[in-house]
Amino acid sequence: MSDTDGLLKIDKLHKRFRLSSDGWFGAKGQVVNAINDVSLEITKGESFCLVGESGCGKSTLARTVMGLETTSAGSIHYMGERIDNMSDAARLPYRQRMQMIFQNPYASLNPRMTISQTLEEPLRFHRPDLSDTQVRDKVVEVMESVGNNTSWLSRFPHEFSGGQRQRISIARALMVDPEFVVADEPISALDVSIQAQVLNVMMDARDHRDLTYLFITHDLSVVEHFGTRVAVMYLGVVCELAETKTLFASPRHPYTQLLLSAIPKMDGSEMTHDRMHGEVPSAMNLPTGCVFHGRCPHAKDVCKTDIPTLRQVAGRQVACHFAEDTG
């Protein structure tokens, strides 16, 4: 990949959270290792998907990229500029060029603002040159493009269902014509027919407005449909990184394999599942060696001691000591 194509470059990123010591359980000195040495590059025009177990660090990664969390170590570059240690003033233009759709549609809308105020605000801030009429026209255009009824504009967030609020959040992100959108579970609260509509809107925006996405989702059928490349995370590390087609056709990391096999099927069968046994691996107490070894059917002694790094195997990157044998 040449330097000109690389839009976002994450290098050896670490993020630790220290928990305050006033918790019930004397949480003194407890540390959550949310992200442990993650490196990624996202190219312009991609729909880069991030999937992984709940709690593995996806939202933290997204928030760190957006500058909403500081990094503990490592760096983040956007179009060649280092952005993770910028001053607020230097960061300002990036707050228009990079937009985020948050995971929780309930918490991310200001309850005291009407929908039109919510949508106008970022535009008035970043584009003071626009007239009132231009702002209003833009609001209507964007609302309609994500399938929202313009009669919603004068109402308040609490009057809307979860899915309706999510579509309002998506509209807000698209208001300022961003180049790069970080979308954290943007469609998980939506039913399939609206999901289809919103995904189509997002794909159109990618194709026509040259948008790039970092798209976090746990819905693998959406990844398969929408993603160009996908990174699978487990407990703060990337365990497999591949073109979407490659990953779905032949997952190599045992966690990816588990994930793909757990997709609910519509074949009229009842849910079957291999229950997890014993303690769930925790970011507060990281396993030694490979983070997945406790749940891995292929684990050998080396997996308990040596951390596998991402390496090229069978046309993708995998962090598994036995990636050659898992195919």
Added chain:
Amino acid sequence: MALLEIKNLEVQFPLGRKTLQAIHGLSFDLDKGERLGIVGESGAGKSVAAFSILKLIARPGRISGGEVIFDGQDLALLSQEEMRHIRGNRISMIFQDPMMTLNPVLTVGTQMTECLKAHRDISDSDAKRIAIDKLAEVKIPSPQERFGNYPHQLSGGMRQRVVIAIALLTDPAVIIADEPTTALDVTIQAEIMGLMLDLCRDHGVALMLITHDLAVVSQVTQKICVLYAGRLAEQGPTRTLIAAPKHPYTRGLVKALPQQNVPGTRLYQIPGSMPTLDDVPPGCAFNPRCSFADDRCRREVPEPRQIGTHLVACHHAETVAAA
């Protein structure tokens, strides 16, 4: 007699001089141990229906008609005090918004033990032990330590699992779960759904599962109600409802699934969008989006009628089923 019966439920929200009707004449019931799925487009009225069961419709909204009967009791006749005894105890609700349940300034542990102590005569140490067990059951890593965390220190999916753990604390007879796994990956989702299935099968808990994920309802529930614009569109046994839907809207839902589409292409979408409550068209609310619609559909609201094992609110259900 069913454990929970909803009969002709009507819910309204006044909006300026108008009144929005969010639920129209909705009826369904739930037996002990039964697993019911509620599906339908965003804004169809799924959460409002669930809120009404527990009398949680915020003013100025109100239940303007119908009955909710739980274990032989008409819930409309109960005092707030009696209702509190049922809510969170005999009927547990997992809210779509985790922060409806979680208080941001209290630790997970405080909230769980307070909930237990409100409904049970129990010591602090027993409450704590039960709480930590429940956290482990929903696969929260390091449950002992997480017990002392505040909600903002948890990931989205962990918060959702804490809410599920709270709902299970008091061994309820009915669990109403509103989109309980939207923030969870498929492996954790399978764990949670497996846990709920066990509760229903082994302990006779009745489950009302609200979700937009047709694959999940198809694997977990025995029957499904499909809502559209606040009304029942179709109800039937899960298997046949998905394999052979008789309402054009249900058909559209099944067709829009990404699994049914070629990767990378635009997804099938039902043309148009669901009307908002302030401009529902006359006749069948689905008619502007329906390829089967004729004059009658634009005039007459179709009442649900029995066709085989399904209840279908469509004038042309027989034609749809044969198409």
